[in-house]
Amino acid sequence: MTGPTPRPPRRRDSAATRAALLDAARLRFSRQGFDGTGVREIAGDAGVDAALVFRYFGSKEKLYAEAVRVTAPESAEADPHRPLARLADELLHDVVYGDWRQFDGEHPVLGMLRSSGRPAVRDQLRTQLCEGYLRDFADRLDGEDAELRAELMGALLLGMGVLRSVVGSPALSEAPFDRTRTLVARMVHGLSVADPAPAPDSGPESGSGS
């Protein structure tokens, strides 16, 4: 239970060692957050001495930044003309229900939430989310509220990820994917149509924070 790899006595290979450190860091940082993870722990998982972390990455912070940097949202850019509903469906499949075993089973953004007390992590998180995902959403919508609607769709997917992997809420964790998919499509549909549902009658007094 101490390390993920049963440690074959690896040959001398700086590239492989660097990669092993990154793999271990991804798992640990995702699971336990930045502050909850020590460099000795990561190095132990990788089967090397902790000093190598500083030789290869300079500092714990730089190791973190490199470990959680996500490659690219290679989806969402193939065909710039497919409808929003289709985009949401693909992202649901690839992002929320994707294979993120490298990051302990959840999208790295969810792991970053666990370290979002650090300003540097918040910046990286905002950049990856806004420029990596939300902008593609907004480009695909028209109307003056395009960005707001894009962020609402992102909020739904993000919240689903949190409920599923962090909270482990029962229904979302166990429901068949196709059923969830249909319901998500219905919600996203509400962002596309013109005016299906007016504002709820006489809600809480609007426009004032208590």
Place this chain on the structure above:
Amino acid sequence: MTGPTPRPPRRRDSAATRAALLDAARLRFSRQGFDGTGVREIAGDAGVDAALVFRYFGSKEKLYAEAVRVTAPESAEADPHRPLARLADELLHDVVYGDWRQFDGEHPVLGMLRSSGRPAVRDQLRTQLCEGYLRDFADRLDGEDAELRAELMGALLLGMGVLRSVVGSPALSEAPFDRTRTLVARMVHGLSVADPAPAPDSGPESGSGS
């Protein structure tokens, strides 16, 4: 910049000191997470010695558990018969856009995300979310997917909170409340109606995680 209170030499009063420690702990734990906050820091904010933390609360963990425990979701239980759209609207106003100055401006659940690497925090988080909020949603819905739909609505609100306060995404942070409210109502509406939008045509191959 060291402490929030300019420290009038408070009189000896165990109840007031306990409360001051709890207030400081709420702010610090919400902002920086459990691991990113030291007991000396909290005690310094409250203007007392760190040893009092252990006298009054026993351990840092117990202080945390008591600090982030939310009183009660006193909304969502007044009238058990109002429709889902109305409930969602109220929660949007009270939870996402509520006054959580005590917790550094965000619902305590969002702060708990920042410490969700600790199993104890995850448990508390799951309990508060599932039993405090999601169950009320599900009770108000009918159909076999009541719980799943309830969690999807919760996911939307939760994701909005994350985007707004953690990520600070531009549109959600600045959009007028009434506009956001209308769009959320549309999305939630999709969870109530019978069959407005079928599943998107030929999405990614369903039922298989790669």
Place this chain on the structure above:
DNA sequence: AGGGTAAGTCACCGAACGCTGACCGGCACG
């Protein structure tokens, strides 16, 4: 006024933290 008690402080423990520089040893090359 005097004493008991509780509120608060102080000094300190062992462990873990991020990080550094000196050192060691296997491998490739002349």
Place this chain on the structure above:
DNA sequence: CGTGCCGGTCAGCGTTCGGTGACTTACCCT
């Protein structure tokens, strides 16, 4: 065969951590 280099280890720096127990001090009651 010798030697330089580089991947890796080791010991340890200074600091901070959560937590403990003895001590001091202010307040209340008689």
